[in-house]
Amino acid sequence: MARGAKIYEGKAKILYEGPEPGTIIQFFKDDATAFNAEKKDVIDGKGVLNNRFCEHIMTGLNALGLPTHFIRRLNAREQLCHKVEIVPLEVIIRNVAAGSMAKRLGLEEGYQLSRPLVEFSFKEDSLGDPLVAEEHIEVMQWATRHELDAMIDMAFRVNDYLSGMMHGIGIKLVDFKIEFGRQFDEDGNMTLLLADEISPDSCRLWDIETGRKLDKDVFRRDLGNLTDAYSEVARRLNILPKGGSKTGPKLVK
Structure with missing residues (x-):
């Protein structure tokens, strides 16, 4: 699906004009930041995983009647959303x-x-x-x-x-x-x-059993490989993208 002009680029995502009025395309980057962007890195596959997490959770919330901006996932890194203020x-x-x-x-x-x-x-x-x-x-x-x-x-x-x-x-x-x-x-x-x-x-x-951190604190506190942590959560939720591995999904051009 063709995306329009860039609207905004943040630390972890880029927003583009969507194909229809009132929509945007949200692109998930591999960039990781912490401490108000004082610490930065690029984590291979992070954007792909976060796109899947977001799709899984927002779809569930929509089904429960909680209104979200999420419409559908478009590909490995992009999702179509309602445009909001x-x-x-x-x-x-x-x-x-x-x-x-x-x-x-x-x-x-x-x-x-x-x-x-x-x-x-x-x-x-x-x-x-x-x-x-x-x-x-x-x-x-x-x-x-x-x-x-x-x-x-x-x-x-x-x-x-x-x-x-x-x-x-x-x-x-x-x-x-x-x-x-x-x-x-x-x-x-x-x-x-x-x-x-x-x-x-x-x-x-x-x-719950070990106390192991499976979130961005892994990056903030240098506790190991962030993609490994995110992939573990995705594996347990059964949403790991095809080709997912310990080295993480590869960049989708």
């Missing part, structure tokens, strides 16, 4: 203390929270995506109270779905981040959609 927030759900939360609050990584916790960060790389309160969001008009309530509700539903999916393959869902976008129809009516991606790039995933 991204809400400038990251919505973070934490089930276990890890990463920045553990450091910020002086907790030992792995501390089980009494219930899932929702946090928000303002999407601005130059500021390090700072945490913000719901009051900040309303005062700065990044989202309305109604949109905030809808995002929180959907985030907890995503958490229920992902937690069950991962537990079924022996993986603990520690935390994850998601983003939302506004889709407008011809009459100006707005629908809030889950957007961007859900993959091991945006989740913390620990093996």
Whole structure:
């Protein structure tokens, strides 16, 4: 499927105009970044795997009635999506203390929270995506109270779905981040959609038995081969692309 002009290039994806009005093509790159892009590398096959993860998860969420921007996967690295206006927030759900939360609050990584916790960060790389309160969001008009309530509700539903999916393959869902976008129809009516991606790039995933990290912390903390970790999750979900191996899928031109 022919793609149109480039709209945006981020750290892990490129967005192009889609073949029909109101659509985009999302291309998954092999680039890996951490610490606000201070650490960078190219990981062979990462984009192919993340495209498959995203397809698998978004398809399941759509089937449950949670509206997402995902329409269908086009090829190894591209998917067709609804065009949305991204809400400038990251919505973070934490089930276990890890990463920045553990450091910020002086907790030992792995501390089980009494219930899932929702946090928000303002999407601005130059500021390090700072945490913000719901009051900040309303005062700065990044989202309305109604949109905030809808995002929180959907985030907890995503958490229920992902937690069950991962537990079924022996993986603990520690935390994850998601983003939302506004889709407008011809009459100006707005629908809030889950957007961007859900993959091991945006989740913390620990093996239940061993505690082995199967997410981007492998890259952040130099814990081994990132493609091996992602491939293990894909293997357990039975979505490893044809030709997948320990060396990872090859670049699709």
